[in-house]
Amino acid sequence: MSTLDTLASQVPQELRVKLMQHFGIAKEYEKNPGMISITYYCLMYIANEALKLQKDKQFVSNVLDYLEATKRNNPNDEIIKSMVTGQTTIEELISVLVTETNEAEDDEHKTPEQLRLLMRKHYTVGGLADILSVFGSVKDDFITLGKIAKSRAVAIFRDLKSGAGSSGGPSSAIRPPDSTSDRTVSPEIPSKNPSTSFYNQTTSNKDVPFDVISQVQRLLRYANSALENEDIATTVHNCEQVLQLLQPYNH
Missing domain, CATH: 1.20.5 (Single alpha-helices involved in coiled-coils or other helix-helix interfaces)
Structure with a gap:
């Protein structure tokens, strides 16, 4: 069992529903050594949420130990070293994923596998939007993106349960809205970067x-x-x- 799996098994019951999604994102990015910084900030968010509960101090301590070990093992990772760079990186990652989900939503004919991939990307966008809170106040654009992404992920999950995409034909439940004002769009991020x-x-x-x-x-x-x-x-x-x-x- 990996360290992340061990930590996930220790999540306080009151936080399991809320935080297991973020553990999933952390595990996914941990597979790529170049993206360990995303895992790092996922765990920072998890620690912050657990601290708010003020119950399981041992769990929080274990997560903090993981964060310290990750920082120690990646001394040259600029994204981990700089919170400003970390925030910019996650905002940009959200923008990339939103662009990809928008393109996927434009395809009216989706297979079940394509729907599952789209659902996972929406869940990831929603989770990453949550994680931005570790840097302070989250920009309104990203709060909105997170809410829309989570809503779409739930809708796609329901569509899959009802058999959407099984015939390869279009489904009104998974087609993008006709009005562009309701479409998920990538925010414009003001930055010198x-x-x-x-x-x-x-x-x-x-x-x-x-x-x-x-x-x-x-x-x-x-x-x-x-x-x-x-x-x-x-x-x-x-x-x-x-x-x-x-x-x-x-x-």
């Missing part, structure tokens, strides 16, 4: 693996930081690495 606009421009390219996008995002942050410090050599070096990563996907 060039990676934000990069995401908005490139997420439609389905050929680029997410881990590559994540690496590009990180390099662009480094380049931006170096440029602000007038370190041109480092800026150029990071930008060259970005070009090397993206060149194979420049169709």
Whole structure:
């Protein structure tokens, strides 16, 4: 049993329904060493919620031990080291997932497997929106996105139970609304960080693996930081690495 599985088994009964979703997100991102920071902030959210309950101090202590161990084992992870960078990263990840779910919602013909994948992505968006609370007040756009995502996930779950998608034909329950005002849209995130606009421009390219996008995002942050410090050599070096990563996907 993994450490996360052990922690999940220790969740206070009062919080099981609320937090098991976030443990699921944490486990999913733990599979990719480059995304361990997402797992880190999932556990930080879980610790914060457990602290509010003020009952199972041992559980909270165990989660805090996990956080300390993760930080110690990833001393050079800028996303873990900087809460500001962590917030920006999770906001950008939500935006990427929202773009993907919007594209999937546009497809009127969904198989059960496609519906399950879409449901999981909606649940992830909702959970990540919750996690933003560890950084302070959550922006209204992301609160709204989280609520919509959770609602869609529940709706898709009900559709699957009722057999939606089993025939491969369209289902009125899973088609996107006719009114664009009701559609889930990616928020515009004001930021000096060039990676934000990069995401908005490139997420439609389905050929680029997410881990590559994540690496590009990180390099662009480094380049931006170096440029602000007038370190041109480092800026150029990071930008060259970005070009090397993206060149194979420049169709």
